[in-house]
Amino acid sequence: MFSYFANPERFERLARVVTPWAWGGAAVLFAIGLPWALVISPPDYQQSETVRIMYVHVPSAWLAMAAYAGLGVSSFIYFIWRHNLADLAARALAPAGAVFAALCLVTGALWGRPMWGAWWVWDARLTSMLVLLLLYLGYMALRAAIEDEKLAARAGSILAMAGLINLPIIKFSVDWWNTLHQPASVIRFDGPTIHASKLWPLSVMALAFTALLTALVFSTMRTLILERRAAVLERKREQRLEAEASEGFAE
Amino acid sequence: MSAFFAMDGYAAFVWPAYALTFAGIAGLVILAIKRRKDAESRLKRLEAEEAGL
Numbered sequence: 001m002f003s004y005f006a007n008p009e010r011f012e013r014l015a016r017v018v019t020p021w022a023w024g025g026a027a028v029l030f031a032i033g034l035p036w037a038l039v040i041s042p043p044d045y046q047q048s049e050t051v052r053i054m055y056v057h058v059p060s061a062w063l064a065m066a067a068y069a070g071l072g073v074s075s076f077i078y079f080i081w082r083h084n085l086a087d088l089a090a091r092a093l094a095p096a097g098a099v100f101a102a103l104c105l106v107t108g109a110l111w112g113r114p115m116w117g118a119w120w121v122w123d124a125r126l127t128s129m130l131v132l133l134l135l136y137l138g139y140m141a142l143r144a145a146i147e148d149e150k151l152a153a154r155a156g157s158i159l160a161m162a163g164l165i166n167l168p169i170i171k172f173s174v175d176w177w178n179t180l181h182q183p184a185s186v187i188r189f190d191g192p193t194i195h196a197s198k199l200w201p202l203s204v205m206a207l208a209f210t211a212l213l214t215a216l217v218f219s220t221m222r223t224l225i226l227e228r229r230a231a232v233l234e235r236k237r238e239q240r241l242e243a244e245a246s247e248g249f250a251e
Numbered sequence: 252m253s254a255f256f257a258m259d260g261y262a263a264f265v266w267p268a269y270a271l272t273f274a275g276i277a278g279l280v281i282l283a284i285k286r287r288k289d290a291e292s293r294l295k296r297l298e299a300e301e302a303g304l
Contacts, residue, residue: 038269039255049258052265056272099275107268114264212276219283226290233297 006083008225015218022215029208036201044198053111055202058186059209060104064132065167067097067213071139072164075157085221087153090160091143092220096213098136105129116180124173125181128166135163 004010037055044051071093077086108126109119120126139159146152174183185194192199258265 043259048261049265050261052258053268056268060272096279099279103272103275106271110264110268110271114261212280216279216283219287223283223287223290226287226294230290230294230297233294233301237297237300 006081006085008085011085012222012225015222019215019218019222022211022218026208026211026215029204029211033201033204033208037205041201042197047115050111050114051198053107054198055205057104057107057111058202059206060100060107061129062206063209063213064097064100064104064129065170066210067093067100068132068135068163068167070217071097071160072167075160078153079157079161087157088221088224089217090153090156091224092217094136094140094143096216096220098133098140100209100213101129101133101136105133112180118180121180123179123181124177125170125179128170128173131166132163132170135159135166139163 033055037052041052041055043049071090074086074089074093077083078090105126108129112121113119139156142159143152143156146155171184173179174181186192186199186202194202256262256266
């Protein structure tokens, strides 16, 4: 299956269809989700209006983790089969995932301050989420620091795969350790424990974030392909200029 | 309306959360569009040069 999509032409065709639909889908879903989250959904009986932070905090957290799962999987595919497109997917996912992780931490602080009385606590959930952000930043820094593109891709893929261990730690941190953070209330075996009036807008917002990430990744992958094509032409041009210069010397 | 903006006294927490989320997402989208435009114009210039030889 991976080889099927590793064909650049096939990817181009797929991307041309998926990208505009994903942008459009994100716009529509935000247009529905935002008024639902900010106006229609009821305030919480304990947390009052601060519960509205959930509609941006939780999707950010999910997407930061989903993007990292994507980063890890595409790194694995690149590491084993050397499919270029898998590496491009990893490069496209990293900055978006980093932004979502940062948003999760910041909106969490803005929620924690009024509800817990603290912007930040070193508890397992918050700390493992911070580690996720640092993994993203480390991944991007590592790739930027290595000039040889192939080597950068390989080193990056190893770091990304190693970081996958953090995902179950984030997910189960609230069960394994005593934390201030509330336990899972949506993705759990016995079904969501959150009321439908909040679960619905949360789902719409999560889908909006997902559509946005999809559009960003496909669009960035196509940009990276264009950049690679330009780099090839630039190298050719340099070689030509060099050849002309040495010819000039010979005369 | 003002009750909506007041967010039951939590305006200073709810609105920044939404504003920052918007800023983060808008930043990602704008940078992605700019990078695409730059790549397209660079490639076009190089291809024109190649064709002109």
